[in-house]
Amino acid sequence: MRPQQGFTLVELVMVIVLLGIVATISVQFVALSTRGALDVSERQQRALQGVVISEQITREVREAFPLSVRENGQCLEWLPVIAGTTYESLTTGPDFEEVSIVPFGREVPENARLVVYGYGSAQSDLYGTSDPGPVSPAINEVGASDTTVGLSSSHRFRERSPQKRLYAIASPVSICQIGPWLYRFSGYTPSGSQPSAAALNGGSGTREVMSANLVGGSFNLRVTPPSLRRAAVVNFEFELSDRDGDETTRVSQEVQIRNVP
Known part of the structure; x- marks a missing residue:
């Protein structure tokens, strides 16, 4: 009579333990790889x-x-620049409400302001509304080819630019x-x-x-x-x-x- 062949209980337990170790290592490897990929993605x-x-x-x-x-x-x-040009003449009497310019070449929206480029004013004056001062009150809408800019109220520019530089600011x-x-x-x-x-x-x-x-x-x-x-x-x-x-x-x-x- 031939003897029966098979696995003993000890062998089965050893196989289960080894498979558990391999599975744990595999899971940790996949988890670390995934975490590394996520970290790289977050850094990017x-x-x-x-x-x-x-x-x-x-x-x-x-x-x-x-x-x-x-x-x-x-x-x-800061004060954003919308457009720049040169002026022909700044405001003059009796109303002091109009500036003669070389056309901006683009439309300037209503409520922008004009500023004469120069170094004669304190920085705080650029944000103020003093009259006379370097910055005008709000202006009317200006077309791309317009040669005059109308101000919402009278204003005298205290500074002059040697190159007659004038800017519209928001x-x-x-x-x-x-x-x-x-x-x-x-x-x-x-x-x-x-x-x-x-x-x-x-x-x-x-x-x-x-x-x-x-x-x-x-x-x-x-x-x-x-x-x-x-x-x-x-x-x-x-x-x-x-x-x-x-x-x-x-x-x-x-x-x-x-x-x-």
Whole structure:
């Protein structure tokens, strides 16, 4: 009679244990590989996000009226240039409500303001409404081929530009960090003193979210004003965090603003 062949209980237990070890190692390998792929994806997303934010700020700041760029430790603020030209004559009596210009070559919307380019005014004057002063009150809509600009009220320009440079500017724009949020504020009333982030956040202007994952207090600013020999320079940096807060990505950028927009 032939003896029966098979596995003993000990052999079966050993096989089950070995299969369990192999399965555990395989699961850990797959989990670590997946986690690594997710980490790489999140780093790439933060890097792309940093590039987009940095490029948006850079492009907008480069279109700023050079003498208007300022910061208060919380916010970066500037006056956007809509169009530029030269003037034939500034406002004259008796009404002081019209400026004669070389056509802008593009339409300028109503409620923009005119500013004479020069170094004779304090920066706060660019945000003020003094009369006489370097910045006009709101203007009427200007066509691309119009040779005159009508002002909403009388105004005398205190400065003159040697090259008769004249620019149409829009309402101020600010970028501020509030907690983990990076906001862009626009459409608010200009003020001689730069408004705080809290004042802008509670104001009547338009608020747009640029980022929701900034590390607290990481939005650092430094503005070097322009001079007759060099352009203005804006340095800014910020730090983005991932969803779990375990890793961060720091972005730093330098922007040069030409003296003549």
